[in-house]
Structures are given as structure tokens and as C-alpha cells.
Amino acid sequence: MDFIDKLTELSARIQRQKESVLTEEAAKTAFVLPFIQALGYDIFNPEEVIPELTADHGVKKGEKVDYAIQLDKQKVILIECKPVGSDLEAKHAGQLFRYFSVTEARFGVLTDGIRYVFFSDLEKENKMDERPFFEFNLLQFSESNVDELKKFTKNFFDLQTIISTASNLKYFKALSEEIRAEFDSPSEEFVKILTGRVYPGRFTQQIKDQFTELTQRAMRDFIRSRVNERLKTALETDNHENVAEIQKREEVTEEDLNKVNGVLTTEDELEAYRVVRAIGAEYVDPERITMRDAKSYCAILLDNNNRRPICRLYFGKSKMSVSIFVPENETKIDINKISDIYRCRAELELAIKQYDKHS
Incomplete structure (x- = not known):
């Protein structure tokens, strides 16, 4: 499964479960650990993902950082967790600031299981910056966000590469916020x-x-x-x-x-969409099932929300397949003709019902 597919799957899980995840411990178990796992780290290996790392600071003894990621016996990322919906600004990162100064890690992450705010020491060595250089939101991300996050995966992690681009990311984000503010209300x-x-x-x-x-x-x-x-x-x-x-x-x-920009919906895609809509009409109002085409695939969504994918159509010149977003997984099925989609009724039902508690 591709990295972006893992993130999309985790995003769908969060949509389903976030109302039930009420504590910091629940957020860590349900969302944060799967996120670390999606980055390619072995959450069951305490030499790679260290839970409750003790990070004493001055007179403060016994303080612990929730997770530390270690590569080649060097701590590279510290992660501090908060309950879902918590403020993740610098003023709420006191513990992370203290942890940062007593370890060799160059990156600190503050998260509520949905938003991941990345800090480093770009302004003064061994002192965590007050302004983050990157933020990733599992409920709202773009391909460019995924490309930046991919640098933190185990297979692609390279300290110098990340540091060299982090400064530009940080100030680009800050400038974007200033431009947006001026656009909304000129100072x-x-x-x-x-x-x-x-x-x-x-x-x-x-x-x-x-x-x-x-x-x-x-x-x-x-x-x-x-x-x-x-x-x-x-x-x-x-x-x-x-x-x-x-x-x-x-x-x-x-x-x-x-x-x-050249995205052309084919007749086969339209026919397949009508089949999926017909199947889905047994469980939800068919008006809620929408189609959003792209160059590489055609997505069928619930409520026109790309965080509620039902399936994707991959229709090439010589091969057709349907990728269905069943709960906790993504099932890819090759088909010979459009009517074969009717054989996927059970999977499509699961994909639709997972987003709607009243279906």
C-alpha cells in the first residue's frame, strides 16, 4: 500500500472514531501509534519507538516525553501528545521545549492525533523554535503535504535534507499566513x-x-x-x-x-458511477453519492467529501479495476466489464455505511 493510501485509510478511521476518542491515552492508542506505524517505524520495537522516555531537565526530574523515535541508536524525533481538539500552539508545548534541550533530537512534534505540528531548532541550536516549520492535518491534506511528511518516514529520513528545507517551509508558512491575513483584512x-x-x-x-x-x-x-x-x-x-x-x-x-486541464470523464466511468450509485441507493440517498474525476483515477465519494471515499475507478486501455475503501482496509478488484461491479455489492455496502451511523 502506498504511503498516501495509508494516510487516507487512517483519515477515514479518524472520521469514524474521533467522537469516541475522548482522552489523551485514547488518542495515542487509536491515532498516534497508527500514524507512527504509517511512517514505517516498528511501534513494537522499543529500540525504535520508545514510549514514555524519561527526559530530566534541571530541577524537574522524572518528566517523560510520550514517544521518541530512534534511528541508529540516535533519538531523531520527539512526540508529545494531547487530547483530540487541544490547542497545539507553542505556548502549549512547554514539556516539548524542555525535552528538546536535553536530547540530541532535532525535531519535536506536538499532536492531538489529528494535527501534527513539527518544530526544530532552526534559530538557535538545541533550543526548540517557538514557531513550527510544518503542520500535517490527517483530515485535510494535499499531495504536497504528503511529500513533505514522507521525508520523516523511516525509509526516507535524512536529517540534513529535512533541515535544509525546514527553514524555507517555516518562513513560507509564516508568509502565507501574513498574506492571507492581509487579503482578508488589509492592515x-x-x-x-x-x-x-x-x-x-x-x-x-x-x-x-x-x-x-x-x-x-x-x-x-x-x-x-x-x-x-x-x-x-x-x-x-x-x-x-x-x-x-x-x-x-x-x-x-x-x-x-x-x-x-484535460481531465475527461469517459462513458465507462459514468456507467460505473451509475452502478455504484444504484447499489448505494439501498443504504443512503443516492444524491449523496458523487463522482470526482482526476487524471489517474475516478473517485466516487459520499457527500462529495474526499475524506469519505467509497471507491476509485482505475480504467486503463487494456485493464480495469475498482479499489473499494472498506473499513480498515482497501480492496482492489480487477473487472472485465462494468457489470462486474455488481459482484462487489458487499464491499461497497461496507464502504458506504462506515461513514454514516444512521445508514
Whole structure:
């Protein structure tokens, strides 16, 4: 099973179980240990995954870090766990700060079993930074997030490689947050800088109010223009979407961009989707079963939520298969014709019912 598939499977489990995981110990057992295992570490080997590592600090004796990951007899990652839903900011990482300074580990992770916040000592050696350089959320992640997380897996772990990119990750994240904040609500400082470049007069309160609104409108117009440029480029591709109509929309969805970038849903995929929907109609409202196509596969989801996958269709020129997300596993079944999907009724039922307690 690929790394991203392991994470998707764990994400589906969290969706099902998070309401029942109420304590820190439950989060560690149900979510954190499977996450460490997905990274490729042997959670049953105490020389590789050390639970309750004692990390004495000054006058504080007997303090323990929840888990330490060790490679070649060197501790490389410290993990401190909190209950699901806990704040995971630097001010809540006091224990992790103390553990970090008395071990050789270069990475500290604060987690509630769903979010994993990664810290290092990029600013001052052997002192954990207050600002994390990376965060991974098991309920909301992209392929680029997975690529970054993969660097921490046992097979790919290389300290120098991670350290060399961690600084850029950290400040890129910080800059992204600042840009998002300015986009949502431009600060006086930001508005004043831009105003000074286009308006020669004094920056009075009246001018501030006027240019704050203008700045916000200009930024939104810029983003819309860039999206339109991408859509216009797509006019050169052979697809069945009316690009001009998409350009008129107030918001452009991911599915719109997929369609104009060469993702073509085949008749076989549409027929297979109708079969899955017909089977699923016995258990849920068929309107809840949706399809989201991509270049490498066609996903069938519950509630149009990519964290609720029912199955994926892998339809090549010479081979067809259906990968069904049954609880705790993913079952891949080769088929010769679309009607063969009816033979997967039991697996599809399990895949659908796992997300809906009322089904």
C-alpha cells in the first residue's frame, strides 16, 4: 500500500472514531501509534519507538516525553501528545521545549492525533523554535503535504535534507499566513505602503478608509484575473467544458480547473458511477453519492467529501479495476466489464455505511 493510501485509510478511521476518542491515552492508542506505524517505524520495537522516555531537565526530574523515535541508536524525533481538539500552539508545548534541550533530537512534534505540528531548532541550536516549520492535518491534506511528511518516514529520513528545507517551509508558512491575513483584512501598514506608491497626498483617516476598501477590491480582482488567465490557456486543450461560462462564475471550483486541464470523464466511468450509485441507493440517498474525476483515477465519494471515499475507478486501455475503501482496509478488484461491479455489492455496502451511523 502506498504511503498516501495509508494516510487516507487512517483519515477515514479518524472520521469514524474521533467522537469516541475522548482522552489523551485514547488518542495515542487509536491515532498516534497508527500514524507512527504509517511512517514505517516498528511501534513494537522499543529500540525504535520508545514510549514514555524519561527526559530530566534541571530541577524537574522524572518528566517523560510520550514517544521518541530512534534511528541508529540516535533519538531523531520527539512526540508529545494531547487530547483530540487541544490547542497545539507553542505556548502549549512547554514539556516539548524542555525535552528538546536535553536530547540530541532535532525535531519535536506536538499532536492531538489529528494535527501534527513539527518544530526544530532552526534559530538557535538545541533550543526548540517557538514557531513550527510544518503542520500535517490527517483530515485535510494535499499531495504536497504528503511529500513533505514522507521525508520523516523511516525509509526516507535524512536529517540534513529535512533541515535544509525546514527553514524555507517555516518562513513560507509564516508568509502565507501574513498574506492571507492581509487579503482578508488589509492592515493600516500594508494599505499605507501601497497608497504611498499611487497617491501623492497625505495619508489621512479619510484616505485610509478609502484605500483600505480599494486595496481589498484590487487584491480580489488580481486573483480573479490570474484564474481567468489559466482558464484562457485551457481553451487550447481539447475538452468538453464551456470555459467562457466558468469565467463568469464568482467562484471557480477544483472540479472546474480539473475539467479545463484535460481531465475527461469517459462513458465507462459514468456507467460505473451509475452502478455504484444504484447499489448505494439501498443504504443512503443516492444524491449523496458523487463522482470526482482526476487524471489517474475516478473517485466516487459520499457527500462529495474526499475524506469519505467509497471507491476509485482505475480504467486503463487494456485493464480495469475498482479499489473499494472498506473499513480498515482497501480492496482492489480487477473487472472485465462494468457489470462486474455488481459482484462487489458487499464491499461497497461496507464502504458506504462506515461513514454514516444512521445508514
